[in-house]
Amino acid sequence: MTTQATGKPLDRVDGRLKVTGAARFTAEWDVPNLAYGAVASSAIAHGTVRSIDVSAARKAPGVLAVLTHENAPRLQPIPEKIGETQFRGEGGISETLQPLQTAAIEYAGQPLAVVVADTHERARYAATLVRVAYEERPPQLAMATASRKTLPEMFLGNSKEKLQVTIGKPKSALAAAPVKVERVYESAITHHNPIEQLATVARWEKRGGADFLTLYDTTRGIEVLQEVMATSLGLPKESVHIICPFIGGAFGSKGWLYAPPLLTAMAARAVGRPVKIEWRRQDMFAVAGQRAATRQTLALGATRAGKITALQHDTQTHSSLSSGFTEPCARLTRMMYAVPNISFTHQLSHLHLPSPCPMRGPGETVGSWALECAMDELATELNLDPVELRLRNYADKNPETGKPWSSKNLRQCYARGKELIGWDQRNPKPRSMREGTQLIGYGMASTMYPAGRGEAQARATIFADGRALVQSATHELGNGAYTIFRQISADALSLPIERVRFELGDSALPSAPTTGGSVTTATVGPAAQAAARAALAALKNLAVRDAESPLFGAATEAIDAQEGRLVLKTNPAKGEEYGAILRRAKLPSVIAMGGAKPGEEKDKYSFYSFGAVFAQVRVDEASGSIRVARLCAVYDAGRLMNPKTAHSQIIGGMAMGVGATLMEATHYDPRNGRAVVRNLADYHVPSCADTPDMTVEWLNIPDPHISELGARGIGEIGCVGTPAAITNAVFHATGRRLRSLPLTPDKLAFS
Amino acid sequence: MHPFQYQRADSADQAVAAVAKTPGATFIAGGTSHLDLMKEDVHHPSLLVDVSALPLKQITAFEGGVRIGAGVSNTAAAYHPDLQQRYAAMSEALLAGASVQIRNMASMAGNPLQRTRCPYFRDPAQACNKRTPGSGCAAIGGYNHVHALFGASKACIATHPSDLAVALAALxxxxxxxxxxxxxxxxxxxxxxxxxxxxxVLEHGELITAIDLPAFAGRSHYLKVRERASYAYALVSCAVALEMDGPKIRRARVALGGVAHKPWRVGPAEALLAGQLPTEQLFQAAANAAFADAKPLEHNAYKIPMGRNLMVRALLETSGLQPMQGPAGTAFAASVGGVAGRLATPR
Incomplete structure (x- = not known):
């Protein structure tokens, strides 16, 4: 048997490239004859461009062209749907507004002109010379008073994810419940803020007399971007080539908003040279998407014994004028507890603010915060241990669909989490624990993430030198994709990992979906396996037909792949190395395609990862400062492909959860709708000094139904659950409920 | 960024001459604040005269106190053993500010000259009298969470961001x-x-060459509240310098940060403290006096109770009535709330 690579805590295979600067990120491609674009954007949030004066910019040194809505090429609208995902309209994922197509302004920071020059600095300077006269109208900036409010029916057009749902009779059940908790929770707008800002390099050329576009872009949705660009620019899909081997973080951005690549492509076409546009950090608060603010009303009804009889979750959130993206806050509410009567609604206010888009744990992160804080409040009302309340309402099947879970071991997560944090050693009475001047508190929350799986293709090549290459157009966002797919491929090829490479990040490779929704491991892993096996099958066919092979004449089913050799199952000593077969056949390699997609199990089971997060906090009440002392989390996320990269991904998610809880907030000016804070000195993401000791454990129980690998995606679950665990710990420390994220010092001490 | 000229000065005289004769010229030392503002289209200098190589990097004894060259880095000053011991508030303020990388670049004269973190100042599309005189103040009536309680005007409600300046004011x-x-x-x-x-109050072309700390035989201390445990500006901060006369306070100097356009010395509170025995009650009275004239805006009223609590704690810790949160002269002493993770030594 070949030594198994999956399940091993291997180092990140691209780690050395990254720490030495050799990994090439989008803005770093050295494209000959490159010109540089810089964008001038709208100062106002609502109105029209009355006139735009580009004469000074046009005359500035090195300027090659200035594009505005007056001279930019017309674009075709983005598609209604791509694959299964609804792009346009209420509940859709993207914005229909395309850059430089109209004088209308829907949000501050909307691109109004792109200046192209021979250097980056000259382009930036010239962009400051663009003068815009506006016809300004009052922007709508408050959810409550928006004139356009809608009730989107489905999230991303998915009939399995309705946004307005009633199960049973929650209203009457709530009215009849002997114990009730009804609370309002509010969360601020937050931004993804990956280290790598948005960037695109666009190059046009003629191939066979027709236009061909190559785009280097910071995208984590290569195939979708290819389709959006082809549709918008009126090209066949094959005439758009997207390249992105490394992404410097995305967290939900870089997937579903397309002004940056469209502007770059238009600019490159206008000047007849390749053009690069790198966006500034300030622009990231306008064109890169955001998590919308929410106002969530939770109502829980329960028996005195702690059985929840009614659960209502009503969310108000917002989008832009041209996007219907709706933060789906009821994702836990609909499935976490065995409640007979559940209802949830989502009301969307369309505001003159930039478009939101998914952000790590879309819906789950802030929706679970509200639900799990309300659960804690109910536990207090019932004088019940918060873990015990959750156990009394443990769902043995999906309460919405009635389907069995594919695999659920959440009880073990609660039990182990309690041990890790020392739950039973705490004094459960609120405001009872101190260390010096600081109050100490413990809190917990349930967590989950849907364990999705999609369809993907891969190609495997076995070379005559005994090495192999597996390829699929997935993405490396820092998630560890290069590493785990190399591990999965090596196992499937029965080769040591050093002899296998994995390539991704190129639309010329076999198709893979957008890296999002924590589906990548479960989707691309089986495709890599299928391709590897197809390549081995081709090799077996060569061997059994080759009179000089020790396997000549054997049935292919009787042959096994072991340690880089094809051998007879009954007599492993009889066989030969992969390379030997190819060399004798005078073939440089054998190549095979493979694909994988979910089957009928998808409709039979409800697929989720689960977990329990426990937090210990220290609160300095006089100043309102909250510090997280410890986070302990236990996850049931299927079989881990690589515990080391998984650990990094999870603690990164938990640190992001710390940020969402304690400090992250984007404020738009209440009068003019401009993002007030637009830099990383004043928009706070957690520093090392904010990041606590984190103990993460895994049950590592394979999901028997998701795929042969038993592996689920883990990109987002770390972010979910952490905010509620911390907020509940702050209550335990102080005896005070804070119901507005983030829990900045002003909120605690002086609200 | 707008195009500009750059030259490196070999002497202070040369630097001054170059700036004085050129409209729109300015000095640049560490550049940690200035360059950001140039990139943000806020500063548009015609000429940058680089003073970072000038021989202004000595820390020397001076009239019983210490003279710190203008070009000494924030890091070098913060960790200078004599300064750390005698002027702990200064080291604490420096080390509770910015990041290691920024402190390595930033100069002692440049730090107090850094410009406000009022977010409206940094956005050329917003009205700001500080950036564009006469354009108005968008922070008034806007998002004014981090703005001033004291000394603001109808033209500007910004605060001064430097931690160091607050400690220097108290000293x-x-x-x-x-x-x-x-x-x-x-x-x-x-x-x-x-x-x-x-x-x-500096004139065009006037260059700071040194910062003098007068003789001081008491205890000083700096405390800072912020929204992130490291690398964040103060919501409110407080520097205290106490000189004792036996058990009594001979002289107290208290400066508040994050509450005004400059470090805010609280004279009436200082007067209350002088000649008194240090007690929590006294400190509470002083803090009440310090904030008696505070004029909150829509979003910054939290700074009043926060600032009072902080001032009381700074006085308690400086006078020894309450232990500091970490060794004197370090970021740990200055950082209210401390860092995440377990307490190293639970008390």
Whole structure:
């Protein structure tokens, strides 16, 4: 048997490239004859461009062209749907507004002109010379008073994810419940803020007399971007080539908003040279998407014994004028507890603010915060241990669909989490624990993430030198994709990992979906396996037909792949190395395609990862400062492909959860709708000094139904659950409920 | 960024001459604040005269106190053993500010000259009298969470962001300039009035050459509250310098940060403290006096109770009535709330 690579805590295979600067990120491609674009954007949030004066910019040194809505090429609208995902309209994922197509302004920071020059600095300077006269109208900036409010029916057009749902009779059940908790929770707008800002390099050329576009872009949705660009620019899909081997973080951005690549492509076409546009950090608060603010009303009804009889979750959130993206806050509410009567609604206010888009744990992160804080409040009302309340309402099947879970071991997560944090050693009475001047508190929350799986293709090549290459157009966002797919491929090829490479990040490779929704491991892993096996099958066919092979004449089913050799199952000593077969056949390699997609199990089971997060906090009440002392989390996320990269991904998610809880907030000016804070000195993401000791454990129980690998995606679950665990710990420390994220010092001490 | 000229000065005289004769010229030392503002289209200097190589990097004894060269890095000053021991508030303020990388670049004269973190100042599309005189103040009526309680005007409600400046104000530091003249610390920086574009009283082409710390035989301390445990500006901060006469306070100097356009010395509170035995009650009374004239805006009223609590704690810790949160002269002593993770030594 070949030594198994999956399940091993291997180092990140691209780690050395990254720490030495050799990994090439989008803005770093050295494209000959490159010109540089810089964008001038709208100062106002609502109105029209009355006139735009580009004469000074046009005359500035090195300027090659200035594009505005007056001279930019017309674009075709983005598609209604791509694959299964609804792009346009209420509940859709993207914005229909395309850059430089109209004088209308829907949000501050909307691109109004792109200046192209021979250097980056000259382009930036010239962009400051663009003068815009506006016809300004009052922007709508408050959810409550928006004139356009809608009730989107489905999230991303998915009939399995309705946004307005009633199960049973929650209203009457709530009215009849002997114990009730009804609370309002509010969360601020937050931004993804990956280290790598948005960037695109666009190059046009003629191939066979027709236009061909190559785009280097910071995208984590290569195939979708290819389709959006082809549709918008009126090209066949094959005439758009997207390249992105490394992404410097995305967290939900870089997937579903397309002004940056469209502007770059238009600019490159206008000047007849390749053009690069790198966006500034300030622009990231306008064109890169955001998590919308929410106002969530939770109502829980329960028996005195702690059985929840009614659960209502009503969310108000917002989008832009041209996007219907709706933060789906009821994702836990609909499935976490065995409640007979559940209802949830989502009301969307369309505001003159930039478009939101998914952000790590879309819906789950802030929706679970509200639900799990309300659960804690109910536990207090019932004088019940918060873990015990959750156990009394443990769902043995999906309460919405009635389907069995594919695999659920959440009880073990609660039990182990309690041990890790020392739950039973705490004094459960609120405001009872101190260390010096600081109050100490413990809190917990349930967590989950849907364990999705999609369809993907891969190609495997076995070379005559005994090495192999597996390829699929997935993405490396820092998630560890290069590493785990190399591990999965090596196992499937029965080769040591050093002899296998994995390539991704190129639309010329076999198709893979957008890296999002924590589906990548479960989707691309089986495709890599299928391709590897197809390549081995081709090799077996060569061997059994080759009179000089020790396997000549054997049935292919009787042959096994072991340690880089094809051998007879009954007599492993009889066989030969992969390379030997190819060399004798005078073939440089054998190549095979493979694909994988979910089957009928998808409709039979409800697929989720689960977990329990426990937090210990220290609160300095006089100043309102909250510090997280410890986070302990236990996850049931299927079989881990690589515990080391998984650990990094999870603690990164938990640190992001710390940020969402304690400090992250984007404020738009209440009068003019401009993002007030637009830099990383004043928009706070957690520093090392904010990041606590984190103990993460895994049950590592394979999901028997998701795929042969038993592996689920883990990109987002770390972010979910952490905010509620911390907020509940702050209550335990102080005896005070804070119901507005983030829990900045002003909120605690002086609200 | 707008195009600009750059030249490196070999002497202070040369630097002064170059800036003085060129409209729109300015000095640059560490550049940690200035370059950001140039990139943000806020500063548009015609000429940058680089003073970072000038021989202004000595820390020397001076009239019983210490003279710190203008070009000494924030890091070098913060960890200078004599300064750390004798002027703990200064080291604490430096180390509780910015990041290691920024402190390595930033100079001692440059730090107190950094410009406000009022977010409206940094966005050329917003009205700001500090950036564009006469354009108005968008922070008034806007998002004014981090703005001033004291000394604001109808033209500007910004606060001064430097931690160091607050400690220097409490220590009665003075700056030496090429004027040549000596300017006492609080007076170096201005209130906004109707000319908020002027942060300091320095003339065009006047260069700070040194910061003098007068002799001081008491205890000093700096405390800072912020929204992130490291690398964040103060919501409110407080520097205290106490000199004792036996069990009684002989002289107390208290400066507040994050509450005004300059470090805010609280004279009436200082007067209350002088000649008294240190007690929590006394400190509470002093804190109440310090904030009696505070004028909150829509979003910053939290700074009043936060600031009072902080001032009381700073006095308690400086006078020894309450232990500090970490060793004197370090970021741990200054950082209210401490860092995440377990307490190293649970108390």
């Amino acid at each position: 009665d530091a003075r700056v030496q300039t090429t004027g040549p003249r000596t300017i006492a610390f609080p007076e170096l920086l201005r209130l906004p009035g109707d000319t908020p574009h002027l942060d300091t």
